Amino acid sequence: MRTIKELLELMLENKGLFTHGLCKWILLLYFNDEISRKEYLTLMNYIENNRPSILSSLNCFLSQASSAYYWKEGDIKPRIKWIQKHIKINS
Numbered sequence: 001m002r003t004i005k006e007l008l009e010l011m012l013e014n015k016g017l018f019t020h021g022l023c024k025w026i027l028l029l030y031f032n033d034e035i036s037r038k039e040y041l042t043l044m045n046y047i048e049n050n051r052p053s054i055l056s057s058l059n060c061f062l063s064q065a066s067s068a069y070y071w072k073e074g075d076i077k078p079r080i081k082w083i084q085k086h087i088k089i090n091s
Contacts, residue, residue: 001038001039001042002035002039003090004042004043004046004086004090005087005090005091007035007039007042007043007046008043008083008086010029010034010035011025011026011029011043011083012080012083012084012087014028014029014032014034015076015080017029018076018079019074020073020074021070021071021073021079022047022070022079022082023044023047025079026040026043026044027040050086051070052070052071052078052082070082
C-alpha cells in the first residue's frame, strides 16, 4: 500500500477526476482502479481525521449538520491547497 503522501500526490495527478468534493474525488480514483479499496479507506479516514481548520474553512464549521462539504462544492482550489499542505506534513 502507498503512503498517505503518495496517495495525496496521486490525487493531484488526477485533478481531472474532481467534480464536487474530496470524497467523490477519492471514490472516482477507486472506481478508475487508480487506488485499492484499502487505499480508498485510508484516504477517507485521513480526511475525516484531518478536517480543515476553521480558518481555512468557515463553511465547514457553519454548515456541519447540513453540508457534507468542507469548502464550496465544486471549488478545487481550497482542496488542492489542503492536499499540498498535507503532502508537506507527511514528507
